[in-house]
Amino acid sequence: MSDPRATGSARYAEDFELPGMLHARIVRSLFPHARVVRVDASAVPESCIVLTPDDVRDLSPYGCQIEDQNVLAERARHVGDPVAAVAAPTPEQAEEAVPLVEIDYEQLPAVFDAVEAAQPGAPLLHETAAAGGAAAYFAMRPQPGTNICHRFRIRHGDVDAGFAEADAIVERMYRIAGAQHAHMEPHACVAHWDGNRLELWTGTQTPFSMRDDLATIFGIPPEAIRIVSLPMGGSFGAKTFVRTEAIAAALARKAQRPVKLVLPRSEEWQTLNRHPATVTVKLGARADGTLVASQTTCYADTGAYADCGPGVAQKMGFAAPGPYRIPNVRVDAYCVYTNLAPNGAFRGYGQMQSTWARERALDTLAEQLGLDPVELRLRNIVRDGDVYCTGETLHDVRFAECLEAAAAAVRWSEGRRGKGIALVMKGMQTPSRAAIAIERDGDDYVLRCATTEMGQGAKRALSLEAARLLGVDVARIRFPDPDTSLVPYDTRTTSSRSTYMMSRALAEAVRDPRGYGEIRNEGGLDPDTGQGIASTHWHQGAAAADVEVDEETGKVTVTHLHTTTYAGRVVNRLGAELQTEGSMIMGLGTALFEEVAFEDGQVINANLSDYATPSFADVPTRFTYELIEEDGADVHGLGETALPPVPPAVGNAVASLGIEVDELPLKPETVLAAMKVRV
Amino acid sequence: MHEPEWLAPASLEEALALKAERTDATVVAGGTFVGILVNQHLLAPTAFLSLGGIRGLRFVAEHEGELRLGALATHRAVELSPLVREKWPALARAFSLVASPRVRNRATVGGVLGDADYASDPPSMFVALGARVVVQSRHGAREIPAEELIVGYYETSLAPDELIVEVIVPGGPHRAAYRKFRTRSHEDRPSVGVAACARDGGLRVVVGAVAGRPQYFPELCTGEPASIAQAYAEAIDPIGDISGSSEYRRRVIAVEVRRALEEIAA
Known part of the structure; x- marks a missing residue:
């Protein structure tokens, strides 16, 4: 049996077609902030349908967490903001029509840095706070009169008193560049109206959020919308919530015909990237290394629209203190609008950014205290039954095991020059809900659930688990593409939750005489105090790196990269291993060179030649990992865990050579500059 | 359209x-x-x-002690040729460092010269090796020294009716090196490329990817490796782009030219 993905016979969202469909292209703003004064489409041939702001005035604004975005912008807030759209009988005709749509703009002042944008007096992107979106699972805390669309805080103990009793304090500011998901298949969808019913075939990780958001936009009941999530050729967080689907649906409504919209590669950088961030960490410890206080301030640059940025900032914030016992913790995380393209979900989801900052700061603190970085961590590491700064009790805690295994893998005890280590504590979507129905069809079992396939192997993992629970061969399990009109509600396929949550729902369904299973994880945090349950299930891991630095050019070569991840019970071994390898390679790109580069708000490397991603030749000679397993333990999500600790492990390895770099990526030029300032 | x-x-x-x-x-x-x-x-x-349908331009052969590469020979063919590997190893290496095997299986010798892309590896190596480019029109063929072929960003000295048909690389004893300095992925184009060749007591040092054409200064090619490297770093006004700022590239030129010269002296 050959995998259709290997033979080329697999069909993705980009391959989907309906008879009589038109092909769409988006007309995008050339300016980072501008009022659209006039849209003139008179030069566009009559065979094309043009969608202008006038056509969508009856539609409601949308946004998964804050409803701050219109289907077409009458005020463009980033270069590439959709201002109009065209649909034509062929993709070529659509492309030719784009420059024929004439748009007059009145430019407005713009701001491109989140710290600057958060200050009073910065140009405002959204004058009034918009309503919370359907996927907002926590209370929004917009700061009126500023560009801050959400503020999250943790208040635990008394940090001032903590720092007062510290023998050593480090305080540093860390900057992390934006990144592009660079999924192989671009965003692609086909929209079709059947009377007042909307049908949409799209590659999405979030079919039910998509349905709910489109219901808001078009003012129709969610039941009048059918979303089919087709297999994706990669996503990494990019294909979440409404991206291009509302435009395709609005065009289809006007054209009275199905409309297909596939993004050209360059437009991916104008659609969604990873949040650039500035994170300031202050740590205090006693002379023996006992941590007494931790204070973190995060600025997450969410771009022109909030998207899921409030959630990203909140997770950046709640993961910031990390897996350490710290009696006094203060976190302030801000989600800030700027005139950059929207930033949203990206493998690691905010936690990569704060993990980089904290784990780098810990090594600087160890240096100041004259302690071994592994010892400093072990002295403070959380253990089973400890209470996190959010007030929740931690269970099945394996951080010390992960740390020690990673250290052993790079022979830490034989000398630590050129070596670095880092831990990650990553949350999972909380609260959330997963449900599944098992249907019998002859000898086969059909799994009806909304878990989507983006190449991560969810179908394989859940099919294997179903076969195991039902005691049948996996060949008898069928798993059709999720269709919201046929499958029960599931929150979404994100945050490495699906194997864990859906397999538990599956176990319920196998026990249930009707074949239906549903699981909820309850919790959530008070955004003002950070108290509550951040995550009912924590992803635990460590990375270790061995590096060489070219002293004359600043070029970093990773000679050995290792990760240790707590896996609990492994459902799909090959999938677990491949997810770990993929996360590590993606982490290397973030560590060493990936960066979305801007000039005056315009992305200047919006193609895969100028935006470099790691190739297999970039994988270190020694590239190792281990999964800590335990029979009978919970299944642990593994889709992202090995990514966030990789950049700080590499950064700490470079720092062990006396080169302190606080920003990502560790470009040769940046490293060389840091070498010049070292004492 | x-x-x-x-x-x-x-x-x-x-x-x-x-x-x-x-x-x-x-x-x-x-x-x-x-x-x-x-x-x-x-x-x-x-x-x-x-040009894909033209036969007879894919050769990689030795003729009277010189290497002759047909314009349609692929990068991969040059990289893997036992002949090139044995007698012109630096050239094989320069071709082996271009992009990925997928690209090298398609990209041709004539193409990489005719494109005159500033951030390619092979052109600098051809200049350092003293290669000649055979170009042809309906009226006949002529040879252009490799250093005179590329004249600026994406610009060559080819007449409008001419095609590159062959590249001839002199043989005989020589020591050559190619160093590719990348700031990003292994498959990336060079931030700085350095080709050097010592032959018959003479030295040719060529720096690529830093300006519109391969940078070759015959008058600076004498002295110690470090002083030649310094002289090149001062003589070149490197471009700045996503692969490195101008100032940084100048520094890398000084380092990598010296290393290339040390490599061929070793």
Whole structure:
């Protein structure tokens, strides 16, 4: 049996077609902030349908967490903001029509840095706070009169008193560049109206959020919308919530015909990237290394629209203190609008950014205290039954095991020059809900659930688990593409939750005489105090790196990269291993060179030649990992865990050579500059 | 917009005739460069002149002690040729460092010279080795020293009716090196490329990817490695782009030229 993905016979969202469909292209703003004064489409041939702001005035604004975005912008807030759209009988005709749509703009002042944008007096992107979106699972805390669309805080103990009793304090500011998901298949969808019913075939990780958001936009009941999530050729967080689907649906409504919209590669950088961030960490410890206080301030640059940025900032914030016992913790995380393209979900989801900052700061603190970085961590590491700064009790805690295994893998005890280590504590979507129905069809079992396939192997993992629970061969399990009109509600396929949550729902369904299973994880945090349950299930891991630095050019070569991840019970071994390898390679790109580069708000490397991603030749000679397993333990999500600790492990390895770099990526030029300032 | 015309001559004669008649046509061989330009809308030709159907231009051979590379020989063919590996190892290495095997299987010797892309590896190596480029039109053939072929960003000294048909690399004892300095992925183009060749008591040092054409200064090619390297770093005004700022590239030139010279002295 050959995998259709290997033979080329697999069909993705980009391959989907309906008879009589038109092909769409988006007309995008050339300016980072501008009022659209006039849209003139008179030069566009009559065979094309043009969608202008006038056509969508009856539609409601949308946004998964804050409803701050219109289907077409009458005020463009980033270069590439959709201002109009065209649909034509062929993709070529659509492309030719784009420059024929004439748009007059009145430019407005713009701001491109989140710290600057958060200050009073910065140009405002959204004058009034918009309503919370359907996927907002926590209370929004917009700061009126500023560009801050959400503020999250943790208040635990008394940090001032903590720092007062510290023998050593480090305080540093860390900057992390934006990144592009660079999924192989671009965003692609086909929209079709059947009377007042909307049908949409799209590659999405979030079919039910998509349905709910489109219901808001078009003012129709969610039941009048059918979303089919087709297999994706990669996503990494990019294909979440409404991206291009509302435009395709609005065009289809006007054209009275199905409309297909596939993004050209360059437009991916104008659609969604990873949040650039500035994170300031202050740590205090006693002379023996006992941590007494931790204070973190995060600025997450969410771009022109909030998207899921409030959630990203909140997770950046709640993961910031990390897996350490710290009696006094203060976190302030801000989600800030700027005139950059929207930033949203990206493998690691905010936690990569704060993990980089904290784990780098810990090594600087160890240096100041004259302690071994592994010892400093072990002295403070959380253990089973400890209470996190959010007030929740931690269970099945394996951080010390992960740390020690990673250290052993790079022979830490034989000398630590050129070596670095880092831990990650990553949350999972909380609260959330997963449900599944098992249907019998002859000898086969059909799994009806909304878990989507983006190449991560969810179908394989859940099919294997179903076969195991039902005691049948996996060949008898069928798993059709999720269709919201046929499958029960599931929150979404994100945050490495699906194997864990859906397999538990599956176990319920196998026990249930009707074949239906549903699981909820309850919790959530008070955004003002950070108290509550951040995550009912924590992803635990460590990375270790061995590096060489070219002293004359600043070029970093990773000679050995290792990760240790707590896996609990492994459902799909090959999938677990491949997810770990993929996360590590993606982490290397973030560590060493990936960066979305801007000039005056315009992305200047919006193609895969100028935006470099790691190739297999970039994988270190020694590239190792281990999964800590335990029979009978919970299944642990593994889709992202090995990514966030990789950049700080590499950064700490470079720092062990006396080169302190606080920003990502560790470009040769940046490293060389840091070498010049070292004492 | 009309579909561009695809001109596919079956012989060199036919190709040269078309090259003279169809000045609007863009020459395409492996398509790895032209394909990117077309996809990025930087190029929208009315016609392509495809050389893919021409036989007899894919050779990698030795003739009277010189290496002769047909214009349609692929990067991969040069990289893997036992002949090139044995007698011109630095050239094999320069070709082996270009992009990925997928690209090297398509990209050609004539293409990488004719594109005159500043951030390619092989042109600097050809200049350092003292290669000659054979170009041909309906009226005959001529040889151009490699250093005179590329004259600026994406610009060559080819006449409008000429095609590159062959590259000739002198043989005999020589010591050469190619150093590719990348700031990003292993498959990335160079931030700085350095080619050096010592032969018959003479030295040629060429720096690529830092300016519109390979940088070669015969008058600076004497002295100690470090002083030559310093002189090159001072003589070149490097461009700044996403692969490195101008100031940084200047520093890397000083380091990598010295290392290349140390390599061939070793």
